Amino acid sequence: DASPTTPLSAPAGASRDDELGAPLVELRGVNKHFGDLHVLKDVDLTVRRGEVLVVIGPSGSGKSTLCRAINRLETIDTGTIVIDGEPLPEEGKALARLRSDVGMVFQSFNLFAHKTILDNVTLGPLKVRRMKSADAKKEALALLDRVGIGNQADKMPAQLSGGQQQRVAIARALAMHPKVMLFDEPTSALDPEMINEVLDVMVALAKEGMTMIVVTHEMGFARKAAHRVVFMADGQIVEEAPPEEFFTNPQSHRAQDFLSKIL
Numbered sequence: 001d002a003s004p005t006t007p008l009s010a011p012a013g014a015s016r017d018d019e020l021g022a023p024l025v026e027l028r029g030v031n032k033h034f035g036d037l038h039v040l041k042d043v044d045l046t047v048r049r050g051e052v053l054v055v056i057g058p059s060g061s062g063k064s065t066l067c068r069a070i071n072r073l074e075t076i077d078t079g080t081i082v083i084d085g086e087p088l089p090e091e092g093k094a095l096a097r098l099r100s101d102v103g104m105v106f107q108s109f110n111l112f113a114h115k116t117i118l119d120n121v122t123l124g125p126l127k128v129r130r131m132k133s134a135d136a137k138k139e140a141l142a143l144l145d146r147v148g149i150g151n152q153a154d155k156m157p158a159q160l161s162g163g164q165q166q167r168v169a170i171a172r173a174l175a176m177h178p179k180v181m182l183f184d185e186p187t188s189a190l191d192p193e194m195i196n197e198v199l200d201v202m203v204a205l206a207k208e209g210m211t212m213i214v215v216t217h218e219m220g221f222a223r224k225a226a227h228r229v230v231f232m233a234d235g236q237i238v239e240e241a242p243p244e245e246f247f248t249n250p251q252s253h254r255a256q257d258f259l260s261k262i263l
């Protein structure tokens with residue numbers, strides 16, 4: 001009985017997968033080259049509605065390229081990527097719509113330096129969603145509150161800490177009402193004392209049922225929030241398992257080797 005509306009309170013012992021909905025992001029046979037470099041090799045991946053997927057793997061294994069392909073910031077050579085039943089559009093209005101369906105948070109916060117925090121969050125809703133100014137502002141303030149910076153709305157990005165800026169970046173993505181959120185190493189540029197304030201926002205989002213693909217090496221986050229961990233190496237998905245299983249009993253030699261270096 002795994003309907004999309006199944007509540008989070010699955011009976012003890014039941015697989016957490018029971019709480020997940022239908023496939024939302026589907027990659028089939030995805031290949032990507034940069035010149036001679038084969039960076040995504042026949043990648044097959046399905047992420048279901050409400051699922052939190054953590055992607056982990058060595059530097060250069062193709063994690064960022066995978067995220068960027070899902071948001072069509074990179075094209076792919078062969079294969080298909082389907083979001084909520086629709087193949088990724090090539091261009092135009094459909095592509096703009098896709099970009100609002102797929103929110104992305106990068107390692108560098110990428111806020112507009114010369115706009116206030118509030119304007120950073122309202123820009124997309126005003127331009128792409130064509131919201132009324134007062135409505136966009138009201139919603140943006142609510143989102144900023146939710147990520148714990150409602151009182152900083154009139155400041156400029158440079159006046160905020162890295163952790164605060166990254167939370168603004170999350171609020172900005174949420175303002176587009178995405179179907180799925182991609183996070184590409186969202187805490188790896190942060191000072192250690194700011195990592196948790198960002199992870200806490202992400203955990204809360206996961207608990208609310210947001211579909212998330214998160215590239216991170218933060219095992220605490222994976223253990224708390226992920227349904228599944230995917231381990232990538234050399235452009236391939238080498239292994240996937242629930243977090244406890246992956247971290248305590250990795251099957252492949254490469255995953256064992258990788259974990260021995262980061263643990």
Ligand code: ADP
Nearest residue numbers: 034037039057058059060061062063064065066
């Ligand atoms: P990861 O995020 O796992 O560190 P990336 O997806 O960033 O890996 O990169 C995968 C490989 O593709 C790396 O070898 C990287 O140098 C290469 N690469 C990424 N982007 C480009 C690009 N725009 N042009 C050429 N090579 C690239």
Ligand code: MG
Nearest residue numbers: 063064065185
């Ligand atoms: Mg990367």
